[in-house]
Amino acid sequence: MPDRTLVQAVRDALYEEMERDDRVCVLGQDVGLKGGVFKATEGLQQRFGAQRVLDMPLAESSIAAVAQGLALEGFLPVAEMQFADYSYPAFNQIVNEIAKMRYRSNGDFSCPLVIRAPTGGGVRGALYHSQSPEAFYCHVPGLKVVLPSTPADAKGLLKAAIRDPDPVIFLEPKKLYRAERQDVADGEAAVRPLGSATVVRVGVDLTAVTYGYMRAVTAQAAARLSQDGIEVEIIDLRTLRPWDVETCVRSIEKTGRAAVVYEANRTGGFGAEITAELAERCFASLDAPVSRIASPDVPAMPFSASLEHAFMLNPDKVADGLRRVARY
């Protein structure tokens, strides 16, 4: 379909998968008549009915765990957490139940479901509509974690996630929901496999590994460095668990330098894991320490515009960080 935003691409993926397979169902707060607070499920209830597009009580543990019950009885649920910040009441169900069902039953049960959640900040969402909790879920064996940055990736990866036999946490950068429009393929041609990164800018001096909204910010930073003769290669991971280590390693073997750019606060963020892995794998190729460019370690992003700005990475901050790595 031409000219789709990221949130429309999400909606298209849900629509197509529900058309394709009647086991696919959607549940969450406000997903029905309202079509979701971001309109990610717009029109689905009208098309597929109130049973397959189910408005849930305001209770995230219910949303996750009812989806689990549906999944173990043969459905392919897509649960929506209204904001990733609100997934924590469901954390026990996600981490202790959903992620462990296959393992704890020695392969007898499985839990093929998707939990979608808008993630990240920069939209004046303040402390509780802006968080980037991907590291919590990336730490959990049994879960897969996806975080797309373009409409085509969002659609293709969500379709793959729905078809995946294991539980997938699907984080959608809300800052990008309507940021750009793209022509997006329909049907089977749209599907993109999980676990595959993409090189979105080719460069020879420095590798920037990133994902989500930071892809766009890093691209702007790279354009500035290019004016100084520093060519940054940018890798968008797209899937965080499992993440595509090999694409990153190949790039660093060429550039000899690497930084990880991520929106979450720095300490214990998923960028720390990427940094550690690349330091181990690429030690002999590296001319500089792998560096983290991330947000400050404050509890979350404040509401005040000036404080939000101070928290968020922007092209200036990322360019500064990349230059430090380039000049090390």
Add this chain to the structure above:
Amino acid sequence: MALKTTEVEAKGGPSRHRSLGLSDEQALRIYEVMRLARAVDERMWLINRQGRAPFVISCQGQEGAQVGTAAALRPGYDWVAPYYRDAGVVLWFGMTARDQMLSFFARREDPNSGGRQMPGHFGSRRLHIVTGGSPVATQLLHAAGVALASKQRHEDAVTNVYFGEGSASQGDTHEAMNFAGIHKLAVVFICENNGYAISVPQSRQMAIANLADRAAGYGFPGVVVDGNDVLACYEVARQAVERARRGEGPTLIEAKTYRFTAHSSDDDDKRYRQAEEVAIWRQKDPIQRYARYLRDAGTLTDEREAEITERVTVQVDEATEYAEQAPDPTPDDLTTFVYKQELPS
């Protein structure tokens, strides 16, 4: 307060089981499964105290509530989501003494988890027993989800979900009852109220005498039943299951019962309850009580009792011998079934 709660009294005399629609053979089958659950459990304690296995968690004292309520279901068609004491439930649903012992010894062949989970963490897709973890009350929501699946497929399967009165304090319990009430799901919530969550008594768990009172707040009936009267448990469960199967929604059954053992092999219950209290409850043993009834009814003869004892003993002996000698998981088993297809490491 308690307006919708009905006290179900033992009544009916020596033909009580027949008036409930149970044949003599069915009544004896219930008895035998209760006996088997008890015998497996007692053997596990023996083995644990000999140092041959690290952990036991018990069903003892609660077999009536377990088997009585499970007997109202259709095994293999309906579902159960048990908690860790529900040996009686899963044995009724088709698990065997050998399965239990393989789990107890954490052997590779353990059908519940391949030796991955502690004993009492039941699960079998084939038998329609939802796999459970250790955090309590999570299974109530899974049961609601399973029941929603049945409803969406226009099937009349019923899901019994089991939990203790301690679990009733968890938010997931509220969420599950709320959700099941909204959609009139075919779930029967069965609280085996044994009076203690490890050491914490009911009076520190809730401000009310009967958990069943809470059902009114979710828009469905709550029933208090004597959990040590297996036929009473069967009766209320059958009513609840029939109601659920007709599409009229959930029921909360509170079975008042007692655990005879400590919480687990790692607990010392003398620190929080009196020996006299345990002794009083042992007088109300659901197995002995049912045996007396069955003898009075002329259903359980000395000969039948001997046959049952023989079968139970043989099963426990064989299960123990088999499981103790069965191989452990191998180190390679550590990394399987994290995902359907293992991810690159």
